[in-house]
Amino acid sequence: MRAASLIVIVAVALPFLLGPFWAYQLGLYALYAAAAVGVGLCWGHAGFLPLGQGLFFGLAAYLSGLTFIAFADLPIIAVLAMPIFAVASALLAYAIGVLVFRRRGESGPYFSMITLALSLLAFQIATSWNSVTGGFNGLKGIPGLPGLNDFSDVYYVSAAMLLAVLAIAGWLYTAPVGVLWRALAQNERRVQLFGFDTNQLKAVAFGVSGLMAGIGGVVYAPQQGIVTPQAVGFGVSADLVIWTAVGGRANLLGPVIGTLLVGSLTAQLRDTLPFWEVLMAIFFIVIVLAFPRGIVGLADPLASFLKGRRKQAHVAAPKRLSSDQPARLVLNGVGVRAGEFTILDRLSLDFDPTGIFCVIGPNGAGKTSMFNAVSGELATVTGSIDLGDASVSGLTPHRVTRLGVARKLQIPSVFQHLSIADNLAIALWSGRARKLQLLDPRLRRWTTPMLEDLQKRYPFLASVERKAGELSHGEQQILELAMALLTEPRVLLLDEPCAGLSPEETTAVIGIVRWAAQRLGGAIIVIEHDMSLVKELAEVVYVLHNGTLLAKGSVAAIQADAAVRAVYVGGEK
Amino acid sequence: MDPLIVTQAINLVYAVSTLAVLALGLAVIFGLLGVLNIAHGEFIMIGAYCAYVTQSGHWPYLAAVPLTLIVCGILGWAVEWIMIRPLYRRPFDTLVATWGLSLLLRKIAEAIFGLGFYSVNIPLPGTVHFLDTEYPIYRLLLIAVSLLIVVGLVIWYGGSRTGSRIRAMVSNPDLAQAQGISVRRLAAGTFIVGTCLAGLGGVMLAPLIPVQPFMGLDYVLRAFFVLIVGGLGSVSGLLSGAAVIGGVDSIISATSSATDGYFAVLVLSILFLWLRPRGIVARS
Numbered sequence: 126m127r128a129a130s131l132i133v134i135v136a137v138a139l140p141f142l143l144g145p146f147w148a149y150q151l152g153l154y155a156l157y158a159a160a161a162v163g164v165g166l167c168w169g170h171a172g173f174l175p176l177g178q179g180l181f182f183g184l185a186a187y188l189s190g191l192t193f194i195a196f197a198d199l200p201i202i203a204v205l206a207m208p209i210f211a212v213a214s215a216l217l218a219y220a221i222g223v224l225v226f227r228r229r230g231e232s233g234p235y236f237s238m239i240t241l242a243l244s245l246l247a248f249q250i251a252t253s254w255n256s257v258t259g260g261f262n263g264l265k266g267i268p269g270l271p272g273l274n275d276f277s278d279v280y281y282v283s284a285a286m287l288l289a290v291l292a293i294a295g296w297l298y299t300a301p302v303g304v305l306w307r308a309l310a311q312n313e314r315r316v317q318l319f320g321f322d323t324n325q326l327k328a329v330a331f332g333v334s335g336l337m338a339g340i341g342g343v344v345y346a347p348q349q350g351i352v353t354p355q356a357v358g359f360g361v362s363a364d365l366v367i368w369t370a371v372g373g374r375a376n377l378l379g380p381v382i383g384t385l386l387v388g389s390l391t392a393q394l395r396d397t398l399p400f401w402e403v404l405m406a407i408f409f410i411v412i413v414l415a416f417p418r419g420i421v422g423l424a425d426p427l428a429s430f431l432k433g434r435r436k437q438a439h440v441a442a443p444k445r446l447s448s449d450q451p452a453r454l455v456l457n458g459v460g461v462r463a464g465e466f467t468i469l470d471r472l473s474l475d476f477d478p479t480g481i482f483c484v485i486g487p488n489g490a491g492k493t494s495m496f497n498a499v500s501g502e503l504a505t506v507t508g509s510i511d512l513g514d515a516s517v518s519g520l521t522p523h524r525v526t527r528l529g530v531a532r533k534l535q536i537p538s539v540f541q542h543l544s545i546a547d548n549l550a551i552a553l554w555s556g557r558a559r560k561l562q563l564l565d566p567r568l569r570r571w572t573t574p575m576l577e578d579l580q581k582r583y584p585f586l587a588s589v590e591r592k593a594g595e596l597s598h599g600e601q602q603i604l605e606l607a608m609a610l611l612t613e614p615r616v617l618l619l620d621e622p623c624a625g626l627s628p629e630e631t632t633a634v635i636g637i638v639r640w641a642a643q644r645l646g647g648a649i650i651v652i653e654h655d656m657s658l659v660k661e662l663a664e665v666v667y668v669l670h671n672g673t674l675l676a677k678g679s680v681a682a683i684q685a686d687a688a689v690r691a692v693y694v695g696g697e698k
Numbered sequence: 699m700d701p702l703i704v705t706q707a708i709n710l711v712y713a714v715s716t717l718a719v720l721a722l723g724l725a726v727i728f729g730l731l732g733v734l735n736i737a738h739g740e741f742i743m744i745g746a747y748c749a750y751v752t753q754s755g756h757w758p759y760l761a762a763v764p765l766t767l768i769v770c771g772i773l774g775w776a777v778e779w780i781m782i783r784p785l786y787r788r789p790f791d792t793l794v795a796t797w798g799l800s801l802l803l804r805k806i807a808e809a810i811f812g813l814g815f816y817s818v819n820i821p822l823p824g825t826v827h828f829l830d831t832e833y834p835i836y837r838l839l840l841i842a843v844s845l846l847i848v849v850g851l852v853i854w855y856g857g858s859r860t861g862s863r864i865r866a867m868v869s870n871p872d873l874a875q876a877q878g879i880s881v882r883r884l885a886a887g888t889f890i891v892g893t894c895l896a897g898l899g900g901v902m903l904a905p906l907i908p909v910q911p912f913m914g915l916d917y918v919l920r921a922f923f924v925l926i927v928g929g930l931g932s933v934s935g936l937l938s939g940a941a942v943i944g945g946v947d948s949i950i951s952a953t954s955s956a957t958d959g960y961f962a963v964l965v966l967s968i969l970f971l972w973l974r975p976r977g978i979v980a981r982s
Contacts, residue, residue: 172790174790174793174794176797224968224972225968225971227972233789233790233793234734234789234793235926235971237793237797238734238736238919238922239964239967239968239971241915241919242919242923242964242967243964245915245916245919245960246957246960246961246964249956249957249960250957253955253957359912359915363801366797367801370794399809400809402805402808402809403802403805403806403809405805406798406801406802406805407802409798409801409802410781410795410798410799410802413791413794413795413798414781414784414785414791414795
């Protein structure tokens with residue numbers, strides 16, 4: 126709050142301090158800054174880089190400019206239409222996001238290149254569609270916003286838009302959706318396995334960034350009085366990325382500071398200093414390589430002072446949305462292939478609704494692939510997988526998770542850059558939070574009796590500020606295990622939960638698994654190599670070999686089984 | 699045969715084969731090193747400016763080839779050393795860094811040569827009589843040279859010792875290193891080959907296009923679309939990608955407008971990303 130009031134005071138005071146010329150300049154850059162905040166949202170939070178953001182800025186600017194010209198006598202209509210055009214930019218961005226992210230979940234180079242291509246396409250259309258856009262020379266003679274008298278009025282409109290954009294961004298960053306964006310930027314697969322549709326989350330992020338660019342664009346047209354193809358093209362798109370990087374992409378205010386600083390410096394120096402833009406390009410590369418936090422990163426101590434600290438009361442989380450009754454997991458003739466290799470060969474398994482089960486087998490037996498098939502990450506070519514009455518086969522990973530299947534991966538994959546509290550919160554939202562609730566920051570204070578018990582057992586889980594990446598390997602394993610438990614799944618899949626742990630940590634994990642089995646009352650399926658662990662945990666042991674079930678039974682029965690011994694000792698198949 | 703159809707057909711072959719060469723350098727760097735070099739187009743631009751410099755110095759046109767190889771080679775070496783090497787296996791950061799590089803190269807070109815267009819004279823003017831039609835001899839030459847470059851590179855990659863070392867590096871860099879292959883030098887070499895190929899493409903095309911600082915953007919996108927459609931890792935993929943992108947673009951541009959051609963290529967690429975994410979010649 127302290128920071129917010131400071132920003133408002135500065136924004137109001139600026140025109141008095143700097144005079145009308147600078148107020149006008151800043152008014153323009155405030156609009157670019159609004160779009161840059163959107164770039165920061167995508168790049169610094171959701172982890173994908175839009176290279177063609179000018180498209181949404183320019184589209185909104187053209188629409189708004191055309192309307193202001195068409196309704197020159199009745200400017201109030203154009204004013205009323207402005208929000209619609211900003212939303213139109215948002216919808217276009219969302220649609221593009223859905224299209225591009227849909228199949229591949231692609232947020233690397235492919236997304237960036239396609240947005241770059243789209244902005245070049247928009248530039249071509251704006252240049253060649255003379256009758257509507259005015260062609261290369263642009264849309265001229267756009268009337269100004271009605272009722273504004275001087276430069277500082279114009280500035281206040283832009284500043285108000287920017288503050289609105291900042292308010293939206295600040296709110297989203299504290300809401301669960303912001304936490305999920307930062308989480309999926311680190312490990313998208315893990316977020317899916319917690320039951321969230323990451324492709325949609327990314328499309329929403331891109332849509333919001335389109336809205337922010339659109340808000341800048343609709344005001345730009347009446348403010349400048351002209352919209353040229355440059356507004357949709359590569360130049361603006363590139364500038365937005367540079368400003369965002371220089372200011373600090375992950376910070377709320379970074380893109381704004383970058384835009385105001387670099388933008389106004391460029392306006393001053395471009396003509397006097399011949400190599401200014403070359404210097405800026407070098408500066409950009411250095412920032413990206415060496416200072417990913419940008420200028421704002423230098424001022425972190427100040428930021429933590431302004432943020433203030435207060436303790437927040439916890440709220441009880443609701444029950445899971447889907448059924449939490451224990452259910453039988455049945456794999457019936459499941460086949461998985463990769464090219465010519467058969468990974469699972471008509472594998473049939475049947476797990477009771479409650480109990481601890483161990484899956485063992487030599488390397489390459491298909492143990493982890495079996496988990497991947499259940500959690501929807503590997504497509505099956507034959508057979509079916511059912512959980513109780515529901516069919517699991519063919520569902521995407523996030524839908525499988527919502528049915529009550531949780532998973533702990535072999536390599537500890539907690540969200541390193543998020544706090545322990547946020548890591549645990551993501552697990553609590555899994556299967557409990559409805560989509561719109563992800564906008565409610567209060568969800569970050571959720572707790573459950575199970576979380577409180579876990580925090581009593583492992584006090585480090587109660588830490589608020591520590592990042593998950595600061596934990597030791599063993600603590601990270603326990604954190605991830607705790608996260609899997611907090612979803613209160615009907616079926617919990619644990620892939621070598623004790624790999625790389627010390628004897629003490631192993632004992633701790635065994636304790637937690639036993640405790641969880643009682644507490645959850647569901648099925649826990651453990652992949653394990655260590656026979657001493659299997660002896661301690663398993664009620665029933667399943668032996669996999671070459672993608673099929675070789676044997677099933679109690680530990681003693683398995684150890685006595687001749688076929689199993691042959692596989693392990695290296696006899697004939 | 700109708701001379702017009704013959705001309706159009708050769709035009710198509712010309713568009714496809716030059717596009718294949720322009721995409722080749724990007725494919726080498728992306729396919730082998732996993733680095734999407736957005737500055738690829740700017741290396742093409744550098745090649746074109748080298749051709750312009752050669753012409754304004756009144757040297758023979760072929761002198762542009764060694765000049766480009768030297769400039770793009772040294773630049774590629776420096777870029778790999780300073781920017782790319784610290785970022786291997788961090789594809790997102792290389793994307794941003796090479797994007798910054800493309801900006802830098804463009805601004806340098808702008809600072810040296812200005813924003814204006816330059817044109818380069820065609821070194822081999824005149825036409826040749828070919829299947830009832832007159833066709834510019836330089837374009838025919840380009841078709842031949844393009845195919846020669848693609849085929850030559852493939853034979854070298856498949857047959858030479860260095861080629862097999864590169865294959866070892868691509869499939870397992872750590873193991874290759876353990877076998878005594880200097881992965882670092884090999885990766886640098888691969889990167890330089892990619893930038894030099896881009897430069898050569900620029901020299902070849904310079905006489906047929908306006909030379910200006912922003913020319914590279916268009917080419918890197920086209921080359922990238924070729925890789926999306928054709929998929930990575932095979933010559934047949936590269937050629938079929940070039941055929942689809944070059945073909946669709948020139949046919950629609952000829953019958954409708956350049957904007958429509960561009961739009962069609964973009965939509966096609968997104969469709970491929972959706973339906974055949976590993977390209978036409980996907981190896982299952």
